[in-house]
Amino acid sequence: MKHILKLNVNGEDHEVLTDIHKTLLEVLREDLGLTGTKKGCDLGTCGACTVLIEGKPYLSCLTLAVAVQEKRILTIEGLAKDGDLHPLQKAFAEKGAIQCGFCTPGMILIAKAFLDEHPSPSEGEVKKAVAGNLCRCTGYAKIVEAILSVTEKI
Amino acid sequence: MSLFNVIGKREPMLDALEKATGRAKFTDDLTFPGMLFGKILRSPHPHAKILHVDLSKALKVKGVHGAICGRDIPKKKYGIVPMAKDEYALAIDKVRYIGDEVAAVVATSIEVAEEAISKIHVDYEVLPAVFDPLEAMKPGAPVIHDEVPNNVSAKIRKEFGDVEKAFFESDEIFEDDFETQPVNHAPLEPHAAIGLADHSGKVILYSSTQIPFFLRRNLATALDIPESRVRIIKPKVGGGFGQKIDLYAKDFCAAFFALKTKKPVKFVYEREEIFTSTRQRHPFKIHLKTGMKRDGTIHVQQFKAIADGGAYNSTAPLMITLACYFIMLPYRIENLLFEGCHVYTNKPVGGAMRGHGIPQVRFAVEAQLDLIAEKMGIDPFELRLKNAFHAGEPHPAKLLVQSCGFSDTLIKAAEAIGWKEKRGKLPFGRGIGLAGASFPSGVSNMSHISSGAVVKIERDASITLLTGAADIGQGAETVISQIVAEEMGVPLEDIRITAADTEITPLDPGTFGSGVTLRAGNAAKMAAQSAKEKLLEAVAEKLEVEIHQLEVKDRRIYVKDQPEKGMSFSEAIKVYQYSDRPMPIIGRGSYMPPAKEPTTLLKEDGNFSPAYSFMTQAAEVEVDTTTGKVKVLKMVAAHDCGRAINPMLVEGQLDGSVVGGMGQALYEDVLIEKGQVINPSFLDYGLPTAMEIPSITSIEVETDDPEGPFGAKESGEGTQLAPAPAIINAIYDAIGVRFKSLPVTPEKVLEALQEKKGKTY
Amino acid sequence: MRLPAFDYIEPKTLKEAAKRLASNKGAVLLAGGTDLLVNMKHRVIMPKQIIHLKALPKLQYITSGKEGLKIGALTTLHEIATSPMLKERWNIIAQAAQEVGAYAHQSMGTLGGNLCQENRCRFFNQSPFWRGVRPPCLKAGGKVCYVVPKGNKCYSTYCGDMAPALIALGAQIKIEGMEGERSLPLKKLYTHNGKKPLALKKGEILKEVFVPPASGKALYLKWRVRESLEFPIVSLALYVEKDQKDQIKKARIVFSGVGSGPVEATLAERIWKAGPLNEQTIEKVAEQAVKEISPMRTSIHSPAYKRKMAGILLKEALKQIYS
Structure with missing residues (x-):
C-alpha cells in the first residue's frame, strides 16, 4: 500500500509517496536518490547502510522509513555543511582510510555518532565503535587512525 | 632530496572526497528512466538434469517484461580462460551446484521479479552428487561435465632438475600433508550490472567488473554477437579481490534483456548469492x-x-x-x-x-x-x-x-x-x-597482455589521460595519474583521468594478476613521454636548443644547465600553436611485457x-x-x-x-x-x-x-x-x-x- | 531482500497496542527492528500488521530506588550500555548490553525487543532460497525438524544476551495485556519450546523489567569467535550473594545459546552454594552445569564444542567473580 511519508533528511523536509513496507535504505536510495547510503548485506550485518537518526547510528536496511517520520535523518550527503567537509571526511581522505569507498559513508557516520558522544576516545573504544562496520580493503588500520586524528583536533 | 616530484608522495586517492561525501557512483547507484529489475532463479540441487522449465506462470505476473531459461540463450560457452570454457550464463542441460543459474526474470520492480521467480516451475531429475575432490577423482564417481569424465579439468606436471636423484642426494627428507579452506572474497559492494541497448543491436553494460575488456569479450561470446556491439563501462567498484574478473549471469541477463526489451535492466546480487554463486x-x-x-x-x-x-x-x-x-x-x-x-x-x-x-x-x-x-x-x-x-x-x-x-x-x-x-x-x-x-x-601469458594509454595536452595546459585500467578501490587511477604527472613535470592536480570504458579508453587487461601499476603505468608513461616530446620539439625550436637539453618540472620547461632559460607549460602550448603544429597534442602508449608469446x-x-x-x-x-x-x-x-x-x-x-x-x-x-x-x-x-x-x-x-x-x-x-x-x-x-x-x-x-x-x- | 507487504500502525497508548495485537492474529510488535526485520526479509515471519511501539515514550526509562531498578521495555540497549548509574550499581546489565551485536544494533535495539527476540536455528535464519533446498522446517511452518529429524519438536535456540544477566539478578517483568497488567519472573517468560519460545498470551506486551535490590556480585561472560556482531556461541551470567556470615545466600548460573530458552543450572547452583570455594568445587559446579544445558546443532558450532566452552566459561567466571 502506498502512503505519503514525511521525512526530514539532511535538514530538508520531503514528502514521498511510497510503499509502506519499504526500508529507510530503499526510500533513501530509490525515492530520494540519496545513493550515498550503501546496501552491503541488507541484513544488518555490515554497517554500510548506517545513517544517523537524531544523532544515533541506525542500520537503514533494518529501519522502516514509515517509522522514522518526523525524526532528523542524516545521511552522508548531508554531513558537509555549506560545502565545508566534516573533519572526518577530510581525515578519511587524507589518511588513506578510503579504498573502494563502499563502507566509507557508513563508517564515517558511525564514527561521527561515536565522537559526538565520546570526544576523546581510546583506540580500543574507536575499534569497538566501528566493529559492526565491515571493510575488506583497508584492514581498518587507517580508518582507526583517521578517526583518532580527528579526536586530537578536538 | 627526492629525485621525484609526484612519485613517492602520499597523495590521497583522486576520488577519495567523492567517496567520503557519498557522491561516488557504484553500479547499483545508477538509475535510468523506465529501468527494469531482474532476479535469477537458482538451483536447489547440487547436481540434477533439467527436464523442463515452465516460465508461463512467471510471464503472467503483472509487471513482468520477460523470463528466460537455458533454452532461450545462445548455446555458447564462456570462461575466463579461453581453453577452459565450460559455463553457460543459464544452465542448459543440467545444474551442477546449489546456486547454479536456471532462469531469470525482469519486471518493473524487484518485488514483482521476486514474485515471478517463485512462480517458475522446474522439473529436475536429481543426479548423484560428489562433494569431495578425492571422491570425484575415483572411477565411477558422478561425472559433472561430460567432456571431463574423470572430473579433473586441469592438470599440470612440471619437473625441474632431477628430482629422483635429488632426493637420493638429500640428507634429510620431510613429508607433510596440508589442507586449506574455501575463502570468500567478500567485497563490500554486491555484484551488479545494468544493461542498456539501442535499436541497432548494440548493448552498453555498466558492471562491477575488474576487467572491462575481458567482460566485453566474454559477454560478446555468450550473447553470440560481435565485440563491437558490446560496450562495457566500469563505474566505481567496491572491491573485487579477484571475484569480479569473471562474467556472471547478472551481466549476461542485464545485457540480454536490455537487447530484448530495449529498456534499461538492472541486476544486483544479494549477499547470499555472493557467498553461494560467485567465486x-x-x-x-x-x-x-x-x-x-x-x-x-x-x-x-x-x-x-x-x-x-x-x-x-x-x-x-x-x-x-x-x-x-x-x-x-x-x-x-x-x-x-x-x-x-x-x-x-x-x-x-x-x-x-x-x-x-x-x-x-x-x-x-x-x-x-x-x-x-x-x-x-x-x-x-x-x-x-x-x-x-x-x-x-x-x-x-x-x-x-x-x-x-x-x-x-x-x-x-x-x-x-x-x-x-x-x-x-x-x-x-x-x-x-x-x-x-x-x-x-x-x-x-594466457590472457590479454597489452595495455594502452592516451595522454592529451589540452589548450589550457591541463592533461587528460585515458586508460583502460580498472580502479576497483586500490587507487589505480591515482597511481597512474601520478606516473603521468611525474613524466609530464606537472602536479597531480593537472591530470584528468578517464578510465575503464571499452569504447573510449584503450585496451587493458584490468585488475588482474597484480599487474596494473606496471602494465598500465608503463603504457601511461609512454603516452606521456610521447605527448611531451611533441611539445618539447616546439619549445626546443623556439629556444634554439636540442630536445634532450630540456627539462620539465613544476609546470615549467627549461634548459637543464640554464634553468632561467625556459617557459611555463602554458606558454609552451602557445609556442607550439604559433609554430603551426596541429592541436591537440596526443601521445599514445602501448605496453606489452617482454615475454615469449604464446x-x-x-x-x-x-x-x-x-x-x-x-x-x-x-x-x-x-x-x-x-x-x-x-x-x-x-x-x-x-x-x-x-x-x-x-x-x-x-x-x-x-x-x-x-x-x-x-x-x-x-x-x-x-x-x-x-x-x-x-x-x-x-x-x-x-x-x-x-x-x-x-x-x-x-x-x-x-x-x-x-x-x-x-x-x-x-x-x-x-x-x-x-x-x-x-x-x-x-x-x-x-x-x-x-x-x-x-x-x-x-x-x-x-x-x-x-x-x-x-x-x- | 525486500520486506513482505504489511499494514502499519502506531498506537498512542500501550492499551491500544495490546488491543490491536489481540484483535489481529497476524499482527506483530516492532521495537528496534533488528531481529524482526531480518526474519521478515527471510520470510520466516510474514506479519499482516506491524504495530510500532516506539511512539510510546513512557516506556523509555531507567530508574533506581530502594525497592530496586526499573527499566522500561523501550529503553535502548545503548542507553543501558552507557548509563553511568547502571555501570556503577548494576554493571552486569550494562555489560550484557554492550555485548549485543555492534554499536548500531545497540542504538536501535531495545531491552524489550532483546528479551523477546526469536529463537535461532541454522535451518530457520536463512533466505527462502536457502530453505528451499528442503521442505520447510517445523519452526518455519513445516513438519520436520532438521536438527533432530525424529520426533516433533523444534530445537531452535535462545541466543539473547540480556536475559541471562537479568535472570541471574532475579528480574521480574511487567506485562500489559487485555486483562490488565501482570508480573512474573523473567525466567518464566521463556517456554523452552522452540516453536513458541515466549509465554506471552494473546495481546500481551512486555512493559517493564524490574530488578530487586542486589547486593551480591554479578558477571556476564560471552563466548564468540569475533569480538563484535556475533550472537553468543554460549554465554553465561553469574550472581552470588552472601549473608553476614559469609555464607552464600543466593547463587545463580544462567546460560544463553545452549537451549530453547535461557538455561539456569539449578543443580550446579546448589553445589556452588554448598561450597567450599576451591578448585575442586569449581570443577564440580562446571561438571554439573554442562549436564544441565542442552546445546543442539542449531548453529555452525557443534553441541560438543558448546558444552566444552560452557564448562570453561563457567570456571573462568567463577574464578573471576572471586578475584
Missing part, C-alpha cells in the same frame, strides 16, 4: 615432500596439490599453474616436481582470489620450513635467508628476476618483530613467526612476468590457553614493491592484505554441507572486524625494478600470501602445536592444547 578461493589438499642438505640447503621439493574447483573452471588452468611456479620463488630450489590438478565437485566455484592459487601452497611450504628448521636445529629465519633467491641468478624455471629484495624483507621483518629477542623466548602462549613469498607483477606455462617454461615482487610477513600472537582463542598482536609486512609510487596506498594494500590473510588463518571458512553453504552471511562467515586487527607495521623495501614504471612492482596481491603461514608459525612458537589445516579456530586450538596436555601428563 571463492580454492580449497587445496597438498602433499609436500622436501629433501634437505645438511647445511640447510633446500635441495628438492615434490608437490602434489589437489584443488577443489567446485562446479566450473573459471581460471582453473592458470590458477594451478601459478601454484606450481610460485613454489620456485622466493627460494632457490634446483630440483622440483609439481603435480597439480583442478577437480570438479558439486560445490560453489573456485576462482582467482588475491594471490591466485599461491596462498595455499605458500602456507604448506612456509609451515613445513619451520618444521624442517626445528628438526634440523636451524633458526627458521636463517634457513630462509640461506635459501633466499637473489636478483640476476639463473632460475630453474627460466624466470627472469631483475630485482629482488627478498633477503632485505626478511632481515627487516625479523628486526621489526624482534626475532632475536623473542623467538622461542616468550612465555608459553606468546610467540612469533615469519614467512616469505613472491608474486608476479602481472602475468604476461607461452602457456602449462606446456613450456619461460619467464611469464615482467617483474616479481618479494615479501616477508612476521606475526606476533597471543594464545589464550584456556579458551584456545588466538589474538594476533602485531604483524609486520616488509614488501619489495620496487618503488612505492604512493607509499600511503602501498601501506593500504599491505594493511588490507594482512587482515585478509589473518582472516584465512584464523576466522574465515565457507562451510559447506552436502553442497550447501551453511554460513552465507556476514553474521556466520568470520570476516574480521575492527576488533580483531593487530597493530600493523609496513616496511617498503625499494629495489627500483628496471622494467617497472619508475621502478615500481606490484603491492596488491603478493602481500596476502604470507600472513597466514606467518601466523601459523607464530602459533607454533607460542604453544608448540603445528597446525596443518586452515583456519585455526579456537575450537581446533583448544582440542590441540587438551591433546597436548594429555600427552604431557
Whole structure:
C-alpha cells in the first residue's frame, strides 16, 4: 500500500509517496536518490547502510522509513555543511582510510555518532565503535587512525 | 632530496572526497528512466538434469517484461580462460551446484521479479552428487561435465632438475600433508550490472567488473554477437579481490534483456548469492615432500596439490599453474616436481582470489620450513635467508628476476618483530613467526597482455589521460595519474583521468594478476613521454636548443644547465600553436611485457612476468590457553614493491592484505554441507572486524625494478600470501602445536592444547 | 531482500497496542527492528500488521530506588550500555548490553525487543532460497525438524544476551495485556519450546523489567569467535550473594545459546552454594552445569564444542567473580 511519508533528511523536509513496507535504505536510495547510503548485506550485518537518526547510528536496511517520520535523518550527503567537509571526511581522505569507498559513508557516520558522544576516545573504544562496520580493503588500520586524528583536533 | 616530484608522495586517492561525501557512483547507484529489475532463479540441487522449465506462470505476473531459461540463450560457452570454457550464463542441460543459474526474470520492480521467480516451475531429475575432490577423482564417481569424465579439468606436471636423484642426494627428507579452506572474497559492494541497448543491436553494460575488456569479450561470446556491439563501462567498484574478473549471469541477463526489451535492466546480487554463486578461493589438499642438505640447503621439493574447483573452471588452468611456479620463488630450489590438478565437485566455484592459487601452497611450504628448521636445529629465519633467491641468478624455471629484495624483507621483518629477542623466548602462549613469498607483477601469458594509454595536452595546459585500467578501490587511477604527472613535470592536480570504458579508453587487461601499476603505468608513461616530446620539439625550436637539453618540472620547461632559460607549460602550448603544429597534442602508449608469446606455462617454461615482487610477513600472537582463542598482536609486512609510487596506498594494500590473510588463518571458512553453504552471511562467515586487527607495521623495501614504471612492482596481491603461514608459525612458537589445516579456530586450538596436555601428563 | 507487504500502525497508548495485537492474529510488535526485520526479509515471519511501539515514550526509562531498578521495555540497549548509574550499581546489565551485536544494533535495539527476540536455528535464519533446498522446517511452518529429524519438536535456540544477566539478578517483568497488567519472573517468560519460545498470551506486551535490590556480585561472560556482531556461541551470567556470615545466600548460573530458552543450572547452583570455594568445587559446579544445558546443532558450532566452552566459561567466571 502506498502512503505519503514525511521525512526530514539532511535538514530538508520531503514528502514521498511510497510503499509502506519499504526500508529507510530503499526510500533513501530509490525515492530520494540519496545513493550515498550503501546496501552491503541488507541484513544488518555490515554497517554500510548506517545513517544517523537524531544523532544515533541506525542500520537503514533494518529501519522502516514509515517509522522514522518526523525524526532528523542524516545521511552522508548531508554531513558537509555549506560545502565545508566534516573533519572526518577530510581525515578519511587524507589518511588513506578510503579504498573502494563502499563502507566509507557508513563508517564515517558511525564514527561521527561515536565522537559526538565520546570526544576523546581510546583506540580500543574507536575499534569497538566501528566493529559492526565491515571493510575488506583497508584492514581498518587507517580508518582507526583517521578517526583518532580527528579526536586530537578536538 | 627526492629525485621525484609526484612519485613517492602520499597523495590521497583522486576520488577519495567523492567517496567520503557519498557522491561516488557504484553500479547499483545508477538509475535510468523506465529501468527494469531482474532476479535469477537458482538451483536447489547440487547436481540434477533439467527436464523442463515452465516460465508461463512467471510471464503472467503483472509487471513482468520477460523470463528466460537455458533454452532461450545462445548455446555458447564462456570462461575466463579461453581453453577452459565450460559455463553457460543459464544452465542448459543440467545444474551442477546449489546456486547454479536456471532462469531469470525482469519486471518493473524487484518485488514483482521476486514474485515471478517463485512462480517458475522446474522439473529436475536429481543426479548423484560428489562433494569431495578425492571422491570425484575415483572411477565411477558422478561425472559433472561430460567432456571431463574423470572430473579433473586441469592438470599440470612440471619437473625441474632431477628430482629422483635429488632426493637420493638429500640428507634429510620431510613429508607433510596440508589442507586449506574455501575463502570468500567478500567485497563490500554486491555484484551488479545494468544493461542498456539501442535499436541497432548494440548493448552498453555498466558492471562491477575488474576487467572491462575481458567482460566485453566474454559477454560478446555468450550473447553470440560481435565485440563491437558490446560496450562495457566500469563505474566505481567496491572491491573485487579477484571475484569480479569473471562474467556472471547478472551481466549476461542485464545485457540480454536490455537487447530484448530495449529498456534499461538492472541486476544486483544479494549477499547470499555472493557467498553461494560467485567465486571463492580454492580449497587445496597438498602433499609436500622436501629433501634437505645438511647445511640447510633446500635441495628438492615434490608437490602434489589437489584443488577443489567446485562446479566450473573459471581460471582453473592458470590458477594451478601459478601454484606450481610460485613454489620456485622466493627460494632457490634446483630440483622440483609439481603435480597439480583442478577437480570438479558439486560445490560453489573456485576462482582467482588475491594471490591466485599461491596462498595455499605458500602456507604448506612456509609451515613445513619451520618444521624442517626445528628438526634440523636451524633458526627458521636463517634457513630462509640461506635459501633466499637473489636478483640476476639463473632460475630453474627460466624466470627472469631483475630485482629482488627478498633477503632485505626478511632481515627487516625479523628486526621489526624482534626475532632475536623473542623467538622461542616468550612465555608459553606468546610467540612469533615469519614467512616469505613472491608474486608476479602481472602475468604476461594466457590472457590479454597489452595495455594502452592516451595522454592529451589540452589548450589550457591541463592533461587528460585515458586508460583502460580498472580502479576497483586500490587507487589505480591515482597511481597512474601520478606516473603521468611525474613524466609530464606537472602536479597531480593537472591530470584528468578517464578510465575503464571499452569504447573510449584503450585496451587493458584490468585488475588482474597484480599487474596494473606496471602494465598500465608503463603504457601511461609512454603516452606521456610521447605527448611531451611533441611539445618539447616546439619549445626546443623556439629556444634554439636540442630536445634532450630540456627539462620539465613544476609546470615549467627549461634548459637543464640554464634553468632561467625556459617557459611555463602554458606558454609552451602557445609556442607550439604559433609554430603551426596541429592541436591537440596526443601521445599514445602501448605496453606489452617482454615475454615469449604464446607461452602457456602449462606446456613450456619461460619467464611469464615482467617483474616479481618479494615479501616477508612476521606475526606476533597471543594464545589464550584456556579458551584456545588466538589474538594476533602485531604483524609486520616488509614488501619489495620496487618503488612505492604512493607509499600511503602501498601501506593500504599491505594493511588490507594482512587482515585478509589473518582472516584465512584464523576466522574465515565457507562451510559447506552436502553442497550447501551453511554460513552465507556476514553474521556466520568470520570476516574480521575492527576488533580483531593487530597493530600493523609496513616496511617498503625499494629495489627500483628496471622494467617497472619508475621502478615500481606490484603491492596488491603478493602481500596476502604470507600472513597466514606467518601466523601459523607464530602459533607454533607460542604453544608448540603445528597446525596443518586452515583456519585455526579456537575450537581446533583448544582440542590441540587438551591433546597436548594429555600427552604431557 | 525486500520486506513482505504489511499494514502499519502506531498506537498512542500501550492499551491500544495490546488491543490491536489481540484483535489481529497476524499482527506483530516492532521495537528496534533488528531481529524482526531480518526474519521478515527471510520470510520466516510474514506479519499482516506491524504495530510500532516506539511512539510510546513512557516506556523509555531507567530508574533506581530502594525497592530496586526499573527499566522500561523501550529503553535502548545503548542507553543501558552507557548509563553511568547502571555501570556503577548494576554493571552486569550494562555489560550484557554492550555485548549485543555492534554499536548500531545497540542504538536501535531495545531491552524489550532483546528479551523477546526469536529463537535461532541454522535451518530457520536463512533466505527462502536457502530453505528451499528442503521442505520447510517445523519452526518455519513445516513438519520436520532438521536438527533432530525424529520426533516433533523444534530445537531452535535462545541466543539473547540480556536475559541471562537479568535472570541471574532475579528480574521480574511487567506485562500489559487485555486483562490488565501482570508480573512474573523473567525466567518464566521463556517456554523452552522452540516453536513458541515466549509465554506471552494473546495481546500481551512486555512493559517493564524490574530488578530487586542486589547486593551480591554479578558477571556476564560471552563466548564468540569475533569480538563484535556475533550472537553468543554460549554465554553465561553469574550472581552470588552472601549473608553476614559469609555464607552464600543466593547463587545463580544462567546460560544463553545452549537451549530453547535461557538455561539456569539449578543443580550446579546448589553445589556452588554448598561450597567450599576451591578448585575442586569449581570443577564440580562446571561438571554439573554442562549436564544441565542442552546445546543442539542449531548453529555452525557443534553441541560438543558448546558444552566444552560452557564448562570453561563457567570456571573462568567463577574464578573471576572471586578475584
